[in-house]
Every structure is written in structure tokens, then in C-alpha cells.
Amino acid sequence: MLKKAIILFPALCLISFAACQILYNTDVLQPEIPVIDGAYYTGTDVCIPCHGDIYGHYKKTVHSRLAFFESDQPGKGCEICHGPASIHVKEKGGTGNIISFLRLSPEVSSEICLGCHRKGSMMDWRANAHLLNGIACNECHKPHKETADKMLYPGDPEICFSCHQDKKARNLLPSHHPVQEKKMKCGDCHTSHGSENNSLNQPVLNDLCFECHAEYQGPFIYEHEPVFEDCSICHDPHGTIADNLLKQNDPFICLRCHKGHRKNPKTGSHPTVASFLTSCTQCHSQVHGSDLPSQLNGSSLTR
Ligand code: HEC
Ligand code: HEC
Ligand code: HEC
Ligand code: HEC
Ligand code: HEC
Ligand code: HEC
Ligand code: HEC
Ligand code: HEC
Ligand code: HEC
Ligand code: HEC
Structure with a gap:
């Protein structure tokens, strides 16, 4: 036992070291933000005379109100995103002497925002x-x-x-x-x-639905398997022709997995109404699960 551990431990160390290396290297692959050689930070006030309209909008956003501890980027104001602007200001505008989002690849431009987000x-x-x-x-x-x-x-x-x-x-x-x-x-x-x-806002789809439809969360004594598994087996959250966001109307949605039945499938006796190809939920009214056996499987109807 001990021998095994002595061999295994260094092996595990090696594996985790290799894994860290791979992770480290992918991190190194992150896109590089361009650097304007020789430029330094000037502050926002100098931009206003030439970019007054933009400043007006910027002033209303949270980015104009950042405290120094909220910013990982050097510089303040406009330059947290556009980089040091001294050369751009000295040359009274121009392109190529300042970071422009419209000229960056999506990866690089996102990288600037990810600096803080x-x-x-x-x-x-x-x-x-x-x-x-x-x-x-x-x-x-x-x-x-x-x-x-x-x-x-x-x-x-x-x-x-x-x-x-x-x-x-x-x-x-x-x-x-x-x-x-x-x-x-x-x-x-x-x-x-x-x-x-x-x-999705939740890692598990059903948890997302429960945020607003908590009544279906249970736990129920009589669960209906597909409901427990994934609401989107029957529902399409974006919109449907069928009622209740169902991918197909009842009974067809049920007939995807079940056989219809003309009589009580357990006792063989005649159900109160012909149950074939009528709405299954007329009798099985609690398709999402219930604590009462009669609700999902309709057993009370037989008595
Ligand atoms: C939060 C990051 C951020 C800050 C802060 C910011 N900008 Fe921008 N700026 C952008 C983005 C993103 C765009 C691209 C807009 C688009 O997609 O329509 C842009 C576009 C521009 C443009 C248009 C031309 C171009 O090619 O990008 C100018 C000019 C500009 N910003 C100036 C300023 C000025 C002046 C300030 C300060 C008053 C400022 N920006 C503050 C992110 C920022
Ligand atoms: C003296 C006027 C002036 C000042 C000051 C100035 N800009 Fe500009 N800026 C311009 C002009 C003009 C352009 C348009 C360049 C073009 O399209 O040829 C421009 C373009 C830009 C662009 C787009 C560049 C591109 O490649 O399309 C950004 C971003 C920008 N300015 C940000 C800033 C920021 C941030 C400041 C303040 C630190 C600032 N500017 C100060 C005149 C100015
Ligand atoms: C210097 C740091 C910094 C940079 C760079 C930055 N942000 Fe922000 N941003 C913040 C902080 C801090 C907040 C406020 C707290 C929060 O919502 O995270 C904020 C808030 C936001 C919000 C929420 C606004 C709201 O009304 O709730 C959005 C959206 C946003 N930033 C988008 C961007 C985008 C897009 C970029 C790149 C173009 C960017 N940010 C670059 C620091 C930054
Ligand atoms: C396809 C559109 C889209 C793109 C692309 C996108 N966002 Fe968002 N972002 C949203 C929406 C929608 C919300 C609001 C979510 C909500 O209502 O809770 C949001 C919210 C935010 C917020 C507010 C805080 C939060 O998480 O709710 C920040 C900050 C933000 N985004 C930053 C970014 C940054 C940085 C990028 C790029 C790396 C980015 N977004 C790309 C659509 C987008
Ligand atoms: C500029 C076009 C564009 C805009 C704007 C946009 N999307 Fe998308 N979205 C796409 C493309 C392209 C894909 C990838 C192909 C696909 O799945 O349709 C995608 C994929 C998605 C996906 C699938 C994600 C995944 O992990 O598979 C979701 C969810 C989504 N978008 C939601 C949104 C929401 C919410 C908004 C509005 C805040 C939005 N999109 C705005 C173009 C856009
Ligand atoms: C942010 C809250 C929210 C979330 C999350 C949510 N819903 Fe809803 N849902 C609603 C609202 C609001 C209605 C409309 C209620 C009304 O019209 O009285 C609704 C209605 C429905 C309906 C009835 C539609 C109809 O035509 O009567 C179904 C079915 C449904 N949601 C299923 C789902 C499923 C499945 C999910 C998870 C993928 C989900 N919902 C996630 C808020 C939410
Ligand atoms: C086996 C198929 C099926 C699955 C899986 C399913 N449902 Fe339903 N759902 C239905 C049927 C059938 C109806 C309409 C009959 C009814 O009234 O119960 C419905 C109706 C609804 C309604 C609208 C009725 C109302 O109370 O307003 C909501 C909301 C709903 N379901 C949410 C969910 C959620 C949340 C999940 C996942 C936990 C889920 N459903 C999983 C079949 C299903
Ligand atoms: C009630 C919750 C809910 C709302 C609101 C919602 N979605 Fe979705 N969306 C989902 C779920 C759950 C999935 C994954 C399973 C599925 O498609 O049924 C999804 C999947 C997607 C996908 C990827 C798969 C596909 O079907 O293409 C895109 C894109 C998407 N949604 C875009 C949007 C857009 C755009 C909006 C706003 C118009 C939106 N969604 C509103 C819950 C929702
Ligand atoms: C994705 C497949 C699927 C769909 C769609 C489906 N079910 Fe089920 N259902 C199951 C499974 C799996 C079980 C549990 C195994 C069994 O008892 O056969 C079950 C069990 C049942 C039971 C027996 C419960 C018990 O306690 O014995 C009834 C009744 C039932 N479903 C009715 C319905 C109705 C009504 C619909 C339509 C709204 C429906 N089912 C849609 C898969 C499905
Ligand atoms: C007239 C009422 C009624 C209708 C409508 C109805 N059922 Fe039933 N169902 C019953 C009764 C009663 C039982 C027997 C319950 C028991 O004894 O446990 C039953 C049992 C079941 C069972 C469980 C079988 C088993 O072996 O445990 C399933 C699955 C089922 N029904 C599916 C459906 C489907 C799918 C539909 C729609 C096509 C449907 N039912 C329509 C009354 C009905």
C-alpha cells in the first residue's frame, strides 16, 4: 500500500504540474493589447474640446465615476479604454496614434474590457x-x-x-x-x-425555470421523470404554436413517450370517459408531479 503511494505521489505531482503548464500557456496566448510607443496619459479634460459630444455621453455612464481602486488599468477616464493619448493630442487627432475599437479584432477589443470585467x-x-x-x-x-x-x-x-x-x-x-x-x-x-x-443564467436548465416557476420545483412524492430531468423536453421557452409553450399539443406531446389507452391500463375496467386521443391532462391533471397518487396516474378515478 505504502509502496504504491510512494510511486503514485510523484506521478500525480508530475501530471498536475503538466496540467498547470498547459493552463499557464493558454493564458499566455491571450491577445495582446496594442501599445502606442512613447505615449503617456493626459487625462480626460484635454479630450473635451475636440470630442465634446462623446464626452457628454461618457459623463452619464458608470465609467466616468470609477474610483481608483475599481480600475486595474493604468490611466483614468477615456484612457482606461483608449490607452495613453499624449501623441494623439499633440498631433491634434489622427488615427494609429490611439487605440480605436473599430480597428481592433474582436478578441483584442474584448481584452481591453476584460482588463476590468x-x-x-x-x-x-x-x-x-x-x-x-x-x-x-x-x-x-x-x-x-x-x-x-x-x-x-x-x-x-x-x-x-x-x-x-x-x-x-x-x-x-x-x-x-x-x-x-x-x-x-x-x-x-x-x-x-x-x-x-x-x-443560461443558471448552469442547470430546470433551476432557471424554478427562479420564476417555483411551484414546479417539488420535491413531489410522485415525480414525472421527464419533468425532473429537463423542462425543455416538453416546453420551448422562445414560443410555440401549441398552448402553454408546449412543443406539441396535449395529447400528442404525451404520445411521444406513452401509448394512449382506451381503458384503465391497470385494471382493464372502463374509464369514465373514453381516454384515447382526448386531452390526457383531463385526467392526469398534475403532469409536473404531485404528492397525491390520483393526480398524475389517475388511480382515484378507478374507485
Ligand atoms: C469603457 C471604455 C471606453 C471609455 C471609458 C471611452 N471609450 Fe471611446 N470608445 C469605446 C468603444 C468600445 C468604442 C467603439 C464604439 C462603437 O462600437 O460604436 C469607442 C469609440 C470612440 C470613438 C470613435 C472612433 C473609434 O474609432 O473608436 C472616439 C472618438 C472615442 N471613443 C473617444 C472617447 C473619448 C473622448 C472618451 C472619454 C470622454 C472615451 N472615448 C471613453 C470605449 C470607451
Ligand atoms: C485637437 C483635437 C483632439 C483632441 C485634443 C483629441 N482628439 Fe481624438 N480625434 C481627433 C480627430 C480630428 C480625430 C479623427 C481622426 C481621423 O478620423 O482622421 C480623432 C479620433 C479619435 C479616435 C479614433 C481614432 C481612430 O483610429 O479612428 C479616438 C479613439 C480618439 N480620438 C480619442 C481621443 C481621446 C481619448 C482624447 C483625449 C485623451 C482625444 N481623442 C483628444 C481630435 C482630437
Ligand atoms: C478600468 C476598468 C474598466 C474598463 C477598462 C471597462 N470597465 Fe466597464 N465597468 C467598470 C466598473 C468598475 C463598472 C461598475 C461595476 C460593474 O458593473 O462591474 C463597470 C460597469 C460596466 C457595465 C455595467 C453598466 C451598468 O449600467 O450597470 C458595462 C455594460 C460595462 N462596464 C461594459 C464595459 C465594456 C464594454 C468595456 C470595454 C469597451 C468596459 N466596460 C471597460 C470598469 C471598467
Ligand atoms: C450579445 C450581446 C452581448 C455581448 C457581446 C456582451 N454583453 Fe455584456 N451584457 C449583455 C446583456 C444582455 C447584459 C444584461 C444581462 C442582464 O440583464 O442581467 C449584459 C451585462 C453586462 C454587464 C453588467 C453586469 C452583468 O454581468 O450583468 C457587464 C459589466 C457587461 N455586460 C460587460 C461585457 C463585456 C466586458 C463584454 C465583452 C467581453 C460583454 N459584456 C459582451 C449583452 C452582451
Ligand atoms: C451581432 C449579432 C448578434 C447579436 C446582437 C446578438 N447575438 Fe446572440 N448570437 C449571434 C451568433 C452569430 C451566435 C452563434 C450562432 C447561433 O447560435 O445562432 C449567437 C449565439 C447566441 C446564443 C447561443 C449561445 C451558446 O452558448 O450556444 C445565445 C443564448 C444568444 N446568442 C443570445 C443573445 C442575446 C440574449 C442577445 C441580446 C442581448 C444576442 N444574442 C445578441 C449573434 C448575435
Ligand atoms: C424571469 C422569469 C421567468 C423565467 C426564468 C421563466 N419563466 Fe416561464 N413565464 C414567466 C412569465 C412572466 C410568464 C407569463 C405568465 C403570464 O402570462 O401570466 C411565463 C409563462 C410560462 C409558461 C406558460 C405560457 C403560456 O402560454 O401560458 C410556461 C409553459 C413557462 N413559462 C415555462 C417556462 C420554462 C420551461 C422556463 C425555463 C426554461 C421558464 N418558463 C422560465 C416568467 C419566467
Ligand atoms: C412531460 C411534459 C412536460 C414537462 C417535461 C414539463 N411540462 Fe410544464 N406543462 C406540460 C403540460 C401538458 C402543460 C399544460 C397542462 C397543465 O395545465 O398542466 C404544462 C404547463 C406548464 C405551465 C403553464 C401552466 C401554468 O401553471 O400557468 C408552466 C409554467 C410549466 N408547465 C412549467 C414547467 C416547468 C418549470 C417545467 C420543468 C420543471 C415543466 N413545465 C416541464 C407538460 C410538461
Ligand atoms: C424563459 C427563458 C428564456 C428566454 C426569455 C429566452 N431564452 Fe433563449 N434559451 C432558453 C433556453 C432554456 C435555451 C436552451 C434550450 C432550448 O433551446 O430550449 C435557450 C437557447 C437559446 C439559443 C441557442 C439555441 C437555439 O435555439 O438557437 C439562442 C440563440 C437563444 N436562446 C436566444 C434567445 C434570445 C435572442 C432571446 C430573447 C428574444 C431569448 N433567447 C430568450 C431560455 C430562454
Ligand atoms: C419524454 C418522455 C415523456 C413524455 C413526453 C411524457 N411522459 Fe409520462 N412518463 C415518462 C416516464 C419515463 C415515466 C415513468 C416511467 C413509467 O412509469 O412509465 C412516465 C410516467 C407517466 C405516468 C405514470 C405515473 C405513475 O405514477 O405511474 C403518467 C400517468 C404519465 N407519465 C402521463 C403523461 C402525460 C399525461 C404526458 C403528456 C402531458 C406525459 N406523460 C408525457 C415519460 C414521458
Ligand atoms: C378518462 C381519464 C383518462 C384519460 C383521458 C387518460 N388516462 Fe391515462 N389513466 C387513467 C386511469 C384511470 C389510469 C389508471 C391509474 C391507476 O390505476 O393507477 C391511467 C393510467 C395511465 C398510465 C399509467 C399506466 C401504468 O401502467 O401505470 C399512463 C402512462 C397513462 N395513463 C397515460 C395516458 C396518456 C398518454 C393519455 C392521453 C393520450 C391518458 N393517459 C389519458 C385515466 C385516463
Whole structure:
């Protein structure tokens, strides 16, 4: 036993060392922010005469009110994002002598924002579907425009609809979450930044639904397996033709997994009403689970 441990321990050390090296190296691969040679920081006041309109918008954002301890970037004001500007100011404007987001790759431009925004959902950003499709932070967040909540332009859901036309169409279907009615946002369910499980606000899909539909959380004595597993087996949260956001109407949604029955499948006796191809939930009224056996499996109906 001890012998094994003596061999295993150094082996484990080696493996974890190698793993750290790999992680370390990928970190080194992070995109490099361009450097303007010889430039130093000038402060925001000098920008105002030439960029007054931008300053006006900037003044209204949280970025103009950062305390020094909130900033990991050197410099203050405009230069936390655009870098040291002394040469740009000396040359009375121009390009190439200052960092311009419109000329950077999405990876590099995001990197500037990640300098301060690294926590929470942002940790997964480098594997996010948006970045991988060439969409940087400033595609959704505009530091210099008259923006909605969270610096989004033109706001959630409009910005999302502009690219995700299929979701816009789904939200117009008869059954939908009230996103177009402005009672909900895409952001209530998605972070837009993550990489796991469709960038949902919760790692597990059902936990997301329980945030607002807690009555289905249980625990129930009589659980219905697919409900416990994943709400989206039966529901499409973006909108459906069928009622109740169901992928298909009852009974067809049930018939995906169950056989219909003309009589009580257990006792063989005649049910009160013909049960074949009528709405299953007429009798099995608590499809999400219940503490009473009669609710999901209808056994009380036989007595
Ligand atoms: C939070 C980061 C941030 C701060 C702070 C900031 N900017 Fe910007 N700036 C950006 C981003 C991002 C864009 C690109 C905007 C877009 O996508 O429409 C931009 C665009 C610009 C542009 C347009 C041209 C271009 O090619 O990028 C100018 C000019 C500019 N900023 C000047 C300023 C000035 C002046 C200030 C201070 C008053 C300032 N910025 C503060 C992030 C910032
Ligand atoms: C003397 C006027 C002047 C001052 C001062 C000035 N700028 Fe500019 N800036 C300009 C002009 C003009 C342009 C447009 C350059 C062009 O498109 O050829 C410009 C362009 C920019 C751009 C876009 C560059 C690009 O590559 O498209 C950014 C970003 C910017 N300025 C930021 C700043 C910041 C931040 C400050 C303050 C630290 C500042 N500017 C001070 C005149 C000025
Ligand atoms: C110097 C650090 C720093 C940089 C660089 C920076 N931010 Fe921020 N930002 C902050 C801080 C601090 C806050 C306020 C606390 C928070 O919400 O995290 C903030 C807030 C925000 C918010 C929330 C606004 C709100 O109304 O709640 C957004 C969105 C945002 N930043 C986007 C960006 C984008 C996009 C970039 C890059 C173009 C960027 N930031 C660059 C420090 C920074
Ligand atoms: C596809 C659009 C999109 C992109 C791209 C995007 N965001 Fe966001 N971001 C959002 C939405 C939507 C919210 C609001 C979420 C909510 O309502 O809770 C948000 C919220 C934020 C907030 C506020 C704090 C929070 O987490 O709720 C910050 C800070 C922020 N984003 C920074 C960034 C930075 C930095 C990047 C790039 C690395 C980025 N965002 C890229 C859509 C986007
Ligand atoms: C500039 C276009 C654009 C905008 C704006 C945009 N998206 Fe996307 N989004 C994409 C593309 C492209 C993909 C990757 C392909 C796909 O899954 O459709 C994507 C993927 C996604 C995904 C799948 C993520 C994953 O991990 O697989 C979600 C969720 C999403 N977007 C939500 C949003 C939300 C919410 C907004 C609004 C805040 C938004 N998007 C705004 C273009 C955009
Ligand atoms: C009630 C929660 C909820 C809301 C609101 C919501 N989503 Fe989703 N979204 C989900 C869930 C859950 C998934 C993953 C499983 C699925 O598709 O059923 C998903 C998946 C996605 C995907 C990736 C898979 C696919 O179907 O393309 C995109 C893109 C997306 N959502 C965009 C949006 C946009 C844009 C909005 C706003 C119009 C939005 N979502 C609103 C819950 C929601
Ligand atoms: C942020 C809160 C929120 C989240 C998260 C949420 N919902 Fe909803 N849900 C609502 C609201 C609000 C309604 C509309 C209620 C109304 O119209 O009375 C609704 C309605 C529904 C309906 C009934 C639709 C109809 O046509 O009557 C279903 C089914 C549903 N949600 C399923 C889900 C599922 C599945 C999830 C998880 C993927 C989820 N919801 C996540 C808020 C939420
Ligand atoms: C086996 C299929 C199935 C699964 C899985 C399922 N549901 Fe349902 N859901 C239904 C059916 C059928 C209805 C309509 C009948 C009814 O009234 O119960 C419904 C209706 C709803 C409604 C609208 C009724 C109301 O009370 O307003 C909500 C909300 C809902 N489900 C949430 C959820 C949540 C949350 C989950 C995951 C925990 C889930 N569902 C999983 C089949 C399912
Ligand atoms: C994705 C597959 C799936 C769908 C869709 C589905 N079920 Fe089920 N259902 C199951 C599984 C798995 C069980 C548990 C195993 C069993 O008893 O057959 C079950 C069990 C049941 C039971 C027996 C419960 C018990 O206590 O014996 C009833 C009744 C039932 N489901 C009704 C429905 C109804 C009504 C619908 C439509 C709203 C439906 N199911 C949709 C998979 C599904
Ligand atoms: C008229 C009422 C009624 C209707 C409608 C009905 N059922 Fe039933 N179902 C029952 C009764 C009663 C039982 C027997 C329950 C018991 O004895 O435990 C039962 C039992 C079941 C069982 C459990 C079988 C087992 O072996 O335990 C399933 C699964 C089921 N029904 C599915 C469905 C499906 C799917 C539909 C719709 C196509 C449906 N039922 C419609 C009354 C009904």
C-alpha cells in the first residue's frame, strides 16, 4: 500500500504540474493589447474640446465615476479604454496614434474590457458563441451612445432580435414568454457572455425555470421523470404554436413517450370517459408531479 503511494505521489505531482503548464500557456496566448510607443496619459479634460459630444455621453455612464481602486488599468477616464493619448493630442487627432475599437479584432477589443470585467459570467467569455462568431463587447454595449439599461444599445430585446430573427419570429407565436410585451428580457434567462449550456443564467436548465416557476420545483412524492430531468423536453421557452409553450399539443406531446389507452391500463375496467386521443391532462391533471397518487396516474378515478 505504502509502496504504491510512494510511486503514485510523484506521478500525480508530475501530471498536475503538466496540467498547470498547459493552463499557464493558454493564458499566455491571450491577445495582446496594442501599445502606442512613447505615449503617456493626459487625462480626460484635454479630450473635451475636440470630442465634446462623446464626452457628454461618457459623463452619464458608470465609467466616468470609477474610483481608483475599481480600475486595474493604468490611466483614468477615456484612457482606461483608449490607452495613453499624449501623441494623439499633440498631433491634434489622427488615427494609429490611439487605440480605436473599430480597428481592433474582436478578441483584442474584448481584452481591453476584460482588463476590468473578469468575474462571473465573463470568465467563460473566450469560449462564448458570440466571440467565436466575431462579436465583441461593443457590438452590444455602447459606451458613447444614449443607451438602455447596462449600456445596451438599443436595449434588450431589440439588439438580440436584430441578429436572432428566428427568436423574434418565435416570440410572435401564440404562446410565448412576454418578451415583446417588455415584461421580460432575453437577459432574464441568458447572460450572453457564458459558454456552457446556451449561456443560461443558471448552469442547470430546470433551476432557471424554478427562479420564476417555483411551484414546479417539488420535491413531489410522485415525480414525472421527464419533468425532473429537463423542462425543455416538453416546453420551448422562445414560443410555440401549441398552448402553454408546449412543443406539441396535449395529447400528442404525451404520445411521444406513452401509448394512449382506451381503458384503465391497470385494471382493464372502463374509464369514465373514453381516454384515447382526448386531452390526457383531463385526467392526469398534475403532469409536473404531485404528492397525491390520483393526480398524475389517475388511480382515484378507478374507485
Ligand atoms: C469603457 C471604455 C471606453 C471609455 C471609458 C471611452 N471609450 Fe471611446 N470608445 C469605446 C468603444 C468600445 C468604442 C467603439 C464604439 C462603437 O462600437 O460604436 C469607442 C469609440 C470612440 C470613438 C470613435 C472612433 C473609434 O474609432 O473608436 C472616439 C472618438 C472615442 N471613443 C473617444 C472617447 C473619448 C473622448 C472618451 C472619454 C470622454 C472615451 N472615448 C471613453 C470605449 C470607451
Ligand atoms: C485637437 C483635437 C483632439 C483632441 C485634443 C483629441 N482628439 Fe481624438 N480625434 C481627433 C480627430 C480630428 C480625430 C479623427 C481622426 C481621423 O478620423 O482622421 C480623432 C479620433 C479619435 C479616435 C479614433 C481614432 C481612430 O483610429 O479612428 C479616438 C479613439 C480618439 N480620438 C480619442 C481621443 C481621446 C481619448 C482624447 C483625449 C485623451 C482625444 N481623442 C483628444 C481630435 C482630437
Ligand atoms: C478600468 C476598468 C474598466 C474598463 C477598462 C471597462 N470597465 Fe466597464 N465597468 C467598470 C466598473 C468598475 C463598472 C461598475 C461595476 C460593474 O458593473 O462591474 C463597470 C460597469 C460596466 C457595465 C455595467 C453598466 C451598468 O449600467 O450597470 C458595462 C455594460 C460595462 N462596464 C461594459 C464595459 C465594456 C464594454 C468595456 C470595454 C469597451 C468596459 N466596460 C471597460 C470598469 C471598467
Ligand atoms: C450579445 C450581446 C452581448 C455581448 C457581446 C456582451 N454583453 Fe455584456 N451584457 C449583455 C446583456 C444582455 C447584459 C444584461 C444581462 C442582464 O440583464 O442581467 C449584459 C451585462 C453586462 C454587464 C453588467 C453586469 C452583468 O454581468 O450583468 C457587464 C459589466 C457587461 N455586460 C460587460 C461585457 C463585456 C466586458 C463584454 C465583452 C467581453 C460583454 N459584456 C459582451 C449583452 C452582451
Ligand atoms: C451581432 C449579432 C448578434 C447579436 C446582437 C446578438 N447575438 Fe446572440 N448570437 C449571434 C451568433 C452569430 C451566435 C452563434 C450562432 C447561433 O447560435 O445562432 C449567437 C449565439 C447566441 C446564443 C447561443 C449561445 C451558446 O452558448 O450556444 C445565445 C443564448 C444568444 N446568442 C443570445 C443573445 C442575446 C440574449 C442577445 C441580446 C442581448 C444576442 N444574442 C445578441 C449573434 C448575435
Ligand atoms: C424563459 C427563458 C428564456 C428566454 C426569455 C429566452 N431564452 Fe433563449 N434559451 C432558453 C433556453 C432554456 C435555451 C436552451 C434550450 C432550448 O433551446 O430550449 C435557450 C437557447 C437559446 C439559443 C441557442 C439555441 C437555439 O435555439 O438557437 C439562442 C440563440 C437563444 N436562446 C436566444 C434567445 C434570445 C435572442 C432571446 C430573447 C428574444 C431569448 N433567447 C430568450 C431560455 C430562454
Ligand atoms: C424571469 C422569469 C421567468 C423565467 C426564468 C421563466 N419563466 Fe416561464 N413565464 C414567466 C412569465 C412572466 C410568464 C407569463 C405568465 C403570464 O402570462 O401570466 C411565463 C409563462 C410560462 C409558461 C406558460 C405560457 C403560456 O402560454 O401560458 C410556461 C409553459 C413557462 N413559462 C415555462 C417556462 C420554462 C420551461 C422556463 C425555463 C426554461 C421558464 N418558463 C422560465 C416568467 C419566467
Ligand atoms: C412531460 C411534459 C412536460 C414537462 C417535461 C414539463 N411540462 Fe410544464 N406543462 C406540460 C403540460 C401538458 C402543460 C399544460 C397542462 C397543465 O395545465 O398542466 C404544462 C404547463 C406548464 C405551465 C403553464 C401552466 C401554468 O401553471 O400557468 C408552466 C409554467 C410549466 N408547465 C412549467 C414547467 C416547468 C418549470 C417545467 C420543468 C420543471 C415543466 N413545465 C416541464 C407538460 C410538461
Ligand atoms: C419524454 C418522455 C415523456 C413524455 C413526453 C411524457 N411522459 Fe409520462 N412518463 C415518462 C416516464 C419515463 C415515466 C415513468 C416511467 C413509467 O412509469 O412509465 C412516465 C410516467 C407517466 C405516468 C405514470 C405515473 C405513475 O405514477 O405511474 C403518467 C400517468 C404519465 N407519465 C402521463 C403523461 C402525460 C399525461 C404526458 C403528456 C402531458 C406525459 N406523460 C408525457 C415519460 C414521458
Ligand atoms: C378518462 C381519464 C383518462 C384519460 C383521458 C387518460 N388516462 Fe391515462 N389513466 C387513467 C386511469 C384511470 C389510469 C389508471 C391509474 C391507476 O390505476 O393507477 C391511467 C393510467 C395511465 C398510465 C399509467 C399506466 C401504468 O401502467 O401505470 C399512463 C402512462 C397513462 N395513463 C397515460 C395516458 C396518456 C398518454 C393519455 C392521453 C393520450 C391518458 N393517459 C389519458 C385515466 C385516463
